[in-house]
Amino acid sequence: MPVALVILLLDITLVYHASRTGRLQPWAFIILMIPGIGALAYILVELVPEMLSGPGAQQARRRVANRLDPEKLYRELSDRLNATDTIANRAALAAECLKIGRFEEAEQHYDHILKLPLGGEPVYALGKANAEFGLNRPDLAIATLEDLQERWPDFQSAEGHLLYARALAEAGRPDEALEEFHAVSAYFPGAEARVRYGLLLKLMGRTPEAKVVFTELLIQMKRAPKYLREAQAEWLAIAEKQLSG
Known part of the structure; x- marks a missing residue:
């Protein structure tokens, strides 16, 4: 049997399987438009993890599926909101909009x-500030965060504090931003806040202080568990580059 015919039959079989299991979109397009390779991707992403059924395999499947169709969850959440317009459903869609860069829609939600x-609720005001920052409107994000703090003075958020510092920097208020970066760096989980603090110090010409921040971070992370270092690899690489550059 010719190889082309075998591939065609395999593609048709997998498209049929995708339609029967609710995976037609985007797999039908991928399988038919990339003969052979599309079928292999479907088998590796959908069928093999399904057969293994382990949590690690399922996570790998989700990661690959998100790369192939990054808006799949967005569509599912949009459909859910259209069917039942609740705060929970709208908030879930808004959060997903932030993840995939649909900042204008997130702001509207x-x-x-x-x-x-x-x-x-303060968490929704924080979401709005994230959307405003994503839309390159740091002044609006600052106003939203300051209003949040005034309305809910007991609300604490390391993420919100870091966002406030970043917005101040983007709005051309570096001295205020530096103060906030210094404060949030003391308790922010992970390396991002300290790296951003060091970067702003360096940008302001305070290179020796920036090197101290980067050096202390790297020394501390060397003692951290491997999984934590791996989770912060992106920020640690930036710190190392700043010290070597």
């Missing part, structure tokens, strides 16, 4: 939630 009788 958070605005809608905050106007609802039960939507007055």
